Amino acid sequence: MNLFNNPLPSVAVAEVPGDGYLLDVRENDEWHAGHAPDAVHIPLSELNARAGEVPGDRDIYVICRSGARSAQAVAAFNNSGWKAANVDGGMHAWEAAGLPMVSESGGDPYVA
Template identity: 65%
Template sequence: MIFGEDVPAVGVTDVPQDAYLLDVREQDEWEAGHAPAAVHIPMRELGDRAGEIPRDRDVYVICRSGVRSAQVTVALNNAGWLARNVDGGMKHWAETGRPMISETGPDPYVA
């Protein structure tokens, strides 16, 4: 699905250090490697857990490549949040050397 200019987006290097970073990947992807301060709510759980997402600050949404997070960004913005998609997702996050941690071992990776 192509979203074009309808999706506000930022590059991974433009995500603020103290950002609310919402990771919408599946559990196994999260466990393999994620940003240290990210909040994990899988895309399929958003309907039930949307109340956990703050409305008083920008939400930066990330997935593996940027497709799922673009969908979530559109949905959040349509529901009143201020959300931005993180272009390139965790793949680009890792490529640019941003910090990552793993729940499964010492070497985080993008699954």
């Protein structure tokens, strides 16, 4: 089954490819507290204005804190011709899986 043919495709954190385009749509304070090292940050509140920054020729994996905001972004992307999938469980699942995280402050990263 092709996950990008589903109405709202999603993947588990362990299924996000290492070279995948990971888009974090959380707000600035959440991003600064902790995020995936290679993620791209565009808050959901800015996504409409900044959608042109997201490549249209790659699969997009969208993450937020728990999966609700990223689901909104995935629906919007897929309705506009991108191929996007929601990262199940968001950064809470990312952290629980022990996947790498960094903070913008240089302190210990955490999910805010």
